[in-house]
Amino acid sequence: MKRYRLEIRVTPRPGILDPQGKAIHHALHSLGWTGVDDVRVGKAIHLEIEAESEEAARAEATTMCEKLLANPVTEDFEIDRVEADATDSGDSKSDDQGPDDQGSDDQGSEDAEQG
Amino acid sequence: MRVAVVTFPGSNCDYDLYQAVKQVGGNPEFRWHRDRGLDGIDAVMLSGGFSYGDYLRAGAIARFSPIMEDVVPFAETGGPVVGVCNGFQVLCEAGLLPGALIRNEGLRFQSEDCRMRVERTDTPFTNRYEQGQVIRVPLAHAEGNYRADDETLARLEGENLVLFRYVDADGEATPASNPNGSTANIAGILNERGNVMGMMPHPERAMESLLGSTDGVPLFESLVASLGGRAGADVVGAGR
Numbered sequence: 005m006k007r008y009r010l011e012i013r014v015t016p017r018p019g020i021l022d023p024q025g026k027a028i029h030h031a032l033h034s035l036g037w038t039g040v041d042d043v044r045v046g047k048a049i050h051l052e053i054e055a056e057s058e059e060a061a062r063a064e065a066t067t068m069c070e071k072l073l074a075n076p077v078t079e080d081f082e083i084d085r086v087e088a089d090a091t092d093s094g095d096s097k098s099d100d101q102g103p104d105d106q107g108s109d110d111q112g113s114e115d116a117e118q119g
Numbered sequence: 120m121r122v123a124v125v126t127f128p129g130s131n132c133d134y135d136l137y138q139a140v141k142q143v144g145g146n147p148e149f150r151w152h153r154d155r156g157l158d159g160i161d162a163v164m165l166s167g168g169f170s171y172g173d174y175l176r177a178g179a180i181a182r183f184s185p186i187m188e189d190v191v192p193f194a195e196t197g198g199p200v201v202g203v204c205n206g207f208q209v210l211c212e213a214g215l216l217p218g219a220l221i222r223n224e225g226l227r228f229q230s231e232d233c234r235m236r237v238e239r240t241d242t243p244f245t246n247r248y249e250q251g252q253v254i255r256v257p258l259a260h261a262e263g264n265y266r267a268d269d270e271t272l273a274r275l276e277g278e279n280l281v282l283f284r285y286v287d288a289d290g291e292a293t294p295a296s297n298p299n300g301s302t303a304n305i306a307g308i309l310n311e312r313g314n315v316m317g318m319m320p321h322p323e324r325a326m327e328s329l330l331g332s333t334d335g336v337p338l339f340e341s342l343v344a345s346l347g348g349r350a351g352a353d354v355v356g357a358g359r
Contacts, residue, residue: 016221020266021300023222072183075176075212077219078266 005054007089008061013082014074015046049073052089062086120145120346123160125190125206127152127181132167132203132323139323140164143339152184161346162199163190165206167259167321177220177262178208187213199243199342200315204260207307207317216310216317217275218267224300228261232331233298233320235283235306236290242309243345244316245282247337253290254334256320258298263319265301265308275308283307283318 016022022044029043051068055061065083074081122140124147126133133149140147150157152170157163170181181187187209194200194215202210210216223229232255237248248254267275275281283306287296292304299319307318322335 020221021224021264023224023226023264023300027226072179073175075179075219077211077217077268078221 005056008053008055008058009085009087009089010051010053010061010065010083011085012049012051012065012069012073013046013084014049014069014079015044015082017078017080020078046079058086058088120161120343121159122147122162122164122342123150123157124148124164124166125150125152125186126166127168127170127184127205127209129170129172130166130168130205132205132321135321135323136164136166136203139326139335139339140343142326143336143343145339145343150186152181152186154186155189157189157193157198160193160198162201162342163193165190165200165202165209166323167204167206170205170209173205173262176208176212177205178210178212181205181209182212191215194310194315197312197314199346201244201342202315202317203321203323204258204263204319207319208262210315210317215315216308217271218265218308220262220319221264221266222262223260223264223298228259229263229298230257230259231298232256233258233306234286234288234296235320236286236292238281238284239279239309242282242313242316242341244309244338244341246345247341251290253286253288254325255332256322256325256334257331258320260299260319263299263301265299265305265319267302272302275305276303278311280309280311281305281307282309282316283320 024045025043029040032040051065053061053064055064062083069081122145124133124136126149137147174180208220211219234253234255237245237252240246240248240250284292285297285304285306286292297304306320309316322338325332325335
C-alpha cells in the first residue's frame with residue numbers, strides 16, 4: 005500500500021443558486037472590479053489515502069464523493085489531483101502508521117458554517 | 120402511542136419535540152444517535168439543531184448515524200417520520216425526501232415567526248388543520264432554501280406533495296413572504312407514500328399561547344390521532 009494525497013473540489017452545480025458567490029460578486033463590484041461576471045464558491049477537501057495504486061485511490065475518493073462529500077442534488081465534484089506521498093518510503097510496511105496519519109480528514113469543515 | 124425522538128450530537132430541539140408529543144397525549148422517548156432499535160415505535164421525529172456541527176453540509180453526517188439504519192427501513196415500510204429543521208435536512212440527505220436545503224438566499228441566519236399555508240389536510244401530520252389554513256410558527260435556520268431539479272419540482276407540485284408554503288397574512292405565496300429563497304415558497308414537503316414529512320419551521324415551538332402561538336398543536340394532535348391515540352384530550356394546560 006502506498007499513501008496518496010488527493011485534492012477534491014466541490015462546487016455548486018450550474019443553475020443552482022449560490023448565495024455566497026452572489027454576495028462575493030457584489031462585494032467585488034463594490035471594490036471596483038466591475039469586470040467580474042460571475043463568482044461561484046465551493047470547497048476544497050484534501051485527503052490522504054492508503055491505496056494499492058493511483059487508480060485505486062481515485063476510485064475510492066470518487067465513491068466517497070458520491071456517498072458523502074458532495075450532494076448530487078446541489079453540487080458537482082472534481083478530483084483535481086492525485087499524487088503519491090513522496091515522504092512515504094515503503095510499500096506494505098505501513099501497518100504501523102506514523103503519527104501524522106490521523107486527525108486531518110475533517111478539513112471539510114473549513115467552510116461549513118453555523119447552520 | 121410511542122414516538123421516538125432522535126438526538127444527534129448537536130441536536131437542540133429534541134426536548135421541545137418530546138414535550139410537544141407529551142402535551143398532546145403521546146408517549147415520547149429519546150433515542151441517542153448510537154442507539155439501535157425501533158421495535159414497537161409508532162412514529163419517529165428528527166429534531167432541529169446542528170447535528171455534527173453542520174460540518175460538510177447540514178445533515179450530511181447525521182445521515183450515517185447508527186439510528187438512521189433503523190429509521191430508513193422504518194420509513195420505507197410506511198412508518199410515519201417527521202423531520203423539523205435540521206431533521207428535514209437529514210431526511211433530504213438520507214434520500215427519504217427529494218431535493219436539498221442550501222444557504223438562505225440572503226446569507227443570513229433567519230430567526231423569526233413565519234406564516235405558512237397548509238396545502239393538504241389528508242395526511243397524518245395535518246388532519247387537524249383546515250385546508251388552506253394560514254398558521255404562524257417560528258423558524259430559525261441558515262440553510263432552509265429548498266432546491267430540487269425541475270423534474271422533482273414538477274412532481275412535487277403535480278402530485279400535491281408540497282405540504283406547507285410560506286405566505287403572507289392573506290395566504291398568498293409572495294416573494295416578500297419567502298424568508299429564505301426556497302423554490303415556490305416551499306416550507307415543507309411529503310414523500311410520495313405520504314408517511315415522511317419534512318419542514319423547516321418549528322411547530323414544536325408554537326405550543327403555548329404564552330410563548331406566542333399554539334398553531335403547532337394541531338400538527339402533533341394530527342399525528343397522535345392518525346395513530347389511534349387520544350389527540351386533543353388533554354391539550355390545554357397539559358405537560359407541565
